[in-house]
Amino acid sequence: MKKGKVNYWIVCIFFFAGALISYLLSQFEFLQIDAKVNVTESIFSIITIVIGLYIAIALKKRQDRNLNLYNHLQTKLNSFWECFLSFSNQLEILEQISLSEINKQMKNANQKISPLKKIFLSFDLNENYVNNIENDIDNLEDLLTNKSKIKDNIVDYSNIKASIISSIDKINESFADAFKNLNDLI
Numbered sequence: 659m660k661k662g663k664v665n666y667w668i669v670c671i672f673f674f675a676g677a678l679i680s681y682l683l684s685q686f687e688f689l690q691i692d693a694k695v696n697v698t699e700s701i702f703s704i705i706t707i708v709i710g711l712y713i714a715i716a717l718k719k720r721q722d723r724n725l726n727l728y729n730h731l732q733t734k735l736n737s738f739w740e741c742f743l744s745f746s747n748q749l750e751i752l753e754q755i756s757l758s759e760i761n762k763q764m765k766n767a768n769q770k771i772s773p774l775k776k777i778f779l780s781f782d783l784n785e786n787y788v789n790n791i792e793n794d795i796d797n798l799e800d801l802l803t804n805k806s807k808i809k810d811n812i813v814d815y816s817n818i819k820a821s822i823i824s825s826i827d828k829i830n831e832s833f834a835d836a837f838k839n840l841n842d843l844i
Contacts, residue, residue, distance in 0.1 A: 727777075727781060728840060728841075730777070731774070731777060731778075731840055732837075732840060734770070734773065734774055734777070735774065735833070735836060735837065735840065737770070738767070738770040738771065738774065738833075739833045741763075741766060741767070741770065742767065742795075742829065742833070743830075745763045746826045746829070746830075749802075749815075749822055749823075749826065750823060750826065753814065753815065753816040753819060754812050754813065754814050754815070754816070755802075755812070755813050755815070756811060756812055756813070757803070757808060757811045757812070757813055758811065760799065760802050760803065760813060764795070764799050767795050771788060771791065771792050771795075774788050775788050775789070775792075783839075784839055787832065787835050787836035787839050788836060790832040790835070790836075791829065791832045791833060791836060794825065794828050794829040794832050795829060797825055797828075798822065798825045798826065798829065801815070801818060801821055801822055801825055802815060802822070805818055805821075806818060
């Protein structure tokens with residue numbers, strides 16, 4: 659059964675079962691209805707119904723807000739992580755990369771992280787996870803540009819490849835922590 663479709667056989671079965679139960683119960687004498695109206699109980703019942711509806715509506719709005727925020731942040735964070743994974747795969751496979759490619763990837767990372775930080779701040783979420791990702795990426799950039807050999811705009815990082823791979827692993831852990839924090843929204 660697809661989501662959103664109503665199975666009419668189940669609805670018909672429940673309708674006829676409800677009709678049968680109602681018919682059987684109406685045949686018994688003990689189901690007499692009191693014709694007197696108790697004003698106090700009626701007022702309390704109406705107040706209880708209004709409070710219950712208010713609570714249900716408020717909870718539903720909060721759940722919808724959190725779900726929309728979760729979906730939006732998950733999409734943004736996931737696309738950012740995918741971009742980083744493609745760059746990290748290049749770094750793990752190769753031992754040299756052009757300086758322009760590093761600059762392009764770091765600029766792309768900064769462009770993706772800036773809106774994430776703004777969203778986290780505006781919704782009073784813990785932005786430490788995004789800050790950790792940003793700091794770890796800055797450390798990776800520092801490793802690539804300051805601690806590697808650069809010749810003719812080609813960065814040779816073969817001598818510090820283990821440090822770069824551990825930095826990549828740390829960034830991936832920071833992304834995983836951010837996703838764990840994001841799951842707390844739901």
